[in-house]
Structure formats: C-alpha cells, structure tokens
Amino acid sequence: MENVATHEDWKVCLSEAGPGLVLFARQWVQSLADAEDIVQEAFVRFWRRNHNITNRALLYATVRSIALDRIRGDSRRARREAVVVAESEHSVEPEFHVEDDSQRVLVGALDRLPKDQREVLVMKIWNELTFAEIAAALGISQNTAASRYRYALASLRKILPPQ
Amino acid sequence: MNDFSDLEAQLKTIRPAPLRESFIARVESEIAKPETTVEEPRNVIRPAQFRTRWVIGLGLAAAAAVLLFVRVNFQAPRDSAGTAAASPAPIAKPAPLPEKVLPNSFLPAGSTRVVYHKRDEGLLFAQNREEPMRRLRSMTQETLQWKNPATGASLSVSYPSEQVELVPISAQ
Numbered sequence: 001m002e003n004v005a006t007h008e009d010w011k012v013c014l015s016e017a018g019p020g021l022v023l024f025a026r027q028w029v030q031s032l033a034d035a036e037d038i039v040q041e042a043f044v045r046f047w048r049r050n051h052n053i054t055n056r057a058l059l060y061a062t063v064r065s066i067a068l069d070r071i072r073g074d075s076r077r078a079r080r081e082a083v084v085v086a087e088s089e090h091s092v093e094p095e096f097h098v099e100d101d102s103q104r105v106l107v108g109a110l111d112r113l114p115k116d117q118r119e120v121l122v123m124k125i126w127n128e129l130t131f132a133e134i135a136a137a138l139g140i141s142q143n144t145a146a147s148r149y150r151y152a153l154a155s156l157r158k159i160l161p162p163q
Numbered sequence: 164m165n166d167f168s169d170l171e172a173q174l175k176t177i178r179p180a181p182l183r184e185s186f187i188a189r190v191e192s193e194i195a196k197p198e199t200t201v202e203e204p205r206n207v208i209r210p211a212q213f214r215t216r217w218v219i220g221l222g223l224a225a226a227a228a229v230l231l232f233v234r235v236n237f238q239a240p241r242d243s244a245g246t247a248a249a250s251p252a253p254i255a256k257p258a259p260l261p262e263k264v265l266p267n268s269f270l271p272a273g274s275t276r277v278v279y280h281k282r283d284e285g286l287l288f289a290q291n292r293e294e295p296m297r298r299l300r301s302m303t304q305e306t307l308q309w310k311n312p313a314t315g316a317s318l319s320v321s322y323p324s325e326q327v328e329l330v331p332i333s334a335q
Contacts, residue, residue, distance in 0.1 A: 010190075011191075014182070014187065014190060015182065015187075018182045018186075019179040019180065019181060020179055022179065022180070023179040023180075032180075032183075036183070036189070040186070040189055044190065044194055045288060045295075047194060048194075049288075049293050049294075050293065058294065058295075058332060061286075061332055062286060065286040065295070065297075066285075066286070068285060069285040069286070072285070095179065096177050096179055096180060097178045097179070097180050097181065098177065099176075099177075102173075103176065103177050106173060106174065106177060107177065121174075126179050150167070153167040153170055153171070154167075156170060157167070157170060
C-alpha cells in the first residue's frame with residue numbers, strides 16, 4: 001500500500017516532538033550528537049511503521065529502549081561516558097534555551113535530581129505526556145509515575161534556594 | 164490542591180534547546196532512504212515454539228528416567244531368580260503378617276524450576292509488525308526428582324534451559 005503520509009508530515013511531527021525527545025534522550029548520553037542519533041533512529045523507525053506520532057508512549061518507549069540498548073551494547077563507550085560525567089558536572093552542549101539566571105539555577109537543580117525522577121519530570125513538563133502515557137512508556141504504574149513526579153518537584157524545591 | 168503549581172509554571176518557561184538544522188537534514192535523508200527490512204534472528208524462540216521445545220525437553224527427560232527405572236526393574240527379578248536357583252529346597256515358613264507394602268518403583272517426588280537470570284534485551288522490530296516487541300531472556304535450571312519408597316533410591320534429572328520471550332509492547 002502507498003504511504004499516505006506526506007513529505008511535510010514528519011517534519012511537523014519532528015519539530016513538535018523533537019526538542020523534547022532529544023532532551024529525553026540526553027538523560028542517558030552526555031553528548032548532544034549521541035542523543036540526536038538515538039532520536040533519529042527511534043523516530044525514523046517509528047515513522048516508517050506508523051506515519052504518525054499519536055501513540056506517544058510507544059515513541060518514548062522506543063527512544064528509551066534504543067538509548068539503553070546503546071549503553072548496554074558498547075560498555076567501553078559507557079565507561080568513557082561515565083568518566084566524562086564524573087569529570088564534568090554539566091554537559092558541554094546546553095540542554096535548554098536559558099534566558100536568565102533564575103532559569104539557569106533551575107536547570108542546575110534539575111541536573112541534581114535522581115534519574116528516575118528527572119525522567120518523569122522531563123516527560124511531563126517538556127513533552128506534556130499524561131501519567132498514563134508516562135506509565136506505559138516506562139513500564140510502571142500510573143501511581144508510581146505520579147509519585148515520581150511529585151517527588152521530583154519536592155526535591156527541586158529543596159534544592160532551590162528560598163526566594 | 165497542587166502545591167507545586169508555581170514551580171511547574173517556572174519550569175515550563177524554560178524551553179528545550181531547539182533542533183539543529185543538521186539533525187533535521189540527517190533525519191530527512193534517513194527517511195528518504197528505502198526501508199531495509201530486518202530479518203528476525205534465528206535464535207529467537209517465539210513463545211509457542213518455546214512451549215513445544217519445552218515439552219520435548221521434558222518428554223526426553225521423562226523418557227530417560229523411565230529407561231533408568233526399567234533397567235532397575237529388569238535387574239531385580241534376575242537377582243532373585245539366581246538366588247532361588249542356588250538355594251536349597253525351600254523351607255516352609257509361616258506366612259508373613261500382612262504389612263504395608265511399599266511400591267518398588269520410582270515415583271515422582273518433585274520438580275523445581277529456578278530462574279537464575281533474567282535479562283531485558285530491549286526492543287525488537289520484527290518484520291510485518293507495527294509495534295515493537297520487548298525481548299526478555301531468562302535462564303532457568305529445571306530439576307525433576309523421582310524416589311523409590313521401597314529402596315529409598317532417588318533419581319533426579321536436572322537440565323538448564325534458556326527462554327527468549329517476545330512481549331509485544333502496548334501503550335494505550
């Protein structure tokens with residue numbers, strides 16, 4: 001059967017979901033190029049099969065899986081990245097478009113969150129996934145997803161200096 | 164009431180870094196390429212196949228146990244016949260009191276299945292399927308035991324098995 005998706009459809013979908021997906025992928029890899037590779041692989045595979053991104057939970061599950069496979073598949077690379085992480089607290093390429101100091105402080109606080117909390121926060125805030133979608137993507141219950149989100153916000157509040 | 168609404172609003176003001184033009188160009192060229200179908204690896208066992216193979220394995224183990232058991236039973240009468248031939252004329256003995264007779268055969272005594280390693284091997288994009296599947300590999304040690312209540316002899320067959328399950332991912 002002929003592919004009914006037009007040339008521009010994928011561009012629209014990528015421009016909408018892409019920044020959030022790259023941000024999501026960067027939780028597992030430090031370099032922007034690696035995160036882009038992961039998102040590219042996931043997006044292209046996903047698009048070829050579905051020609052839409054309505055099932056966002058599945059798209060995020062695909063990105064996560066490819067990222068984890070990549071880490072598992074190349075342990076030497078993972079070790080190198082672990083060294084890089086240990087050596088530098090912040091990655092070289094910015095993950096966010098920061099406009100002022102308060103946002104910079106907030107981004108710094110985000111980096112100090114536990115991975116499982118940050119993951120849910122990124123999916124909820126910058127990708128606008130529902131708890132049901134987050135739960136489906138991560139293979140956890142909706143209650144767990146909601147709890148991690150609340151814990152993440154509570155942790156952020158503790159980390160951030162009082163205003 | 165949500166106590167974190169102010170913090171959520173603050174977080175939403177930060178925007179993720181925009182996509183690089185070079186990245187979009189890479190995706191475009193990748194999408195433009197003809198799709199190459201990935202053959203499913205031959206060492207992946209589908210659940211239905213695994214069930215069949217598991218039954219075959221169990222059947223073979225049971226057959227081996229039966230063969231051993233039959234061998235034991237064949238040997239027992241031969242020994243008793245030899246003893247009878249070498250013995251002098253039987254001496255009349257009083258009939259023994261009826262006792263609880265234990266069966267002189269191997270009876271199933273138990274079976275265990277220990278999963279000692281389970282690994283999530285990530286997603287698999289199989290041919291002709293819209294949704295990816297998660298590949299779970301588990302390694303188990305299965306042990307079947309038989310016991311002969313009459314002689315106290317026991318027999319156990321233990322064998323490792325490896326199972327690869329393909330679980331379809333369903334989201335919403």
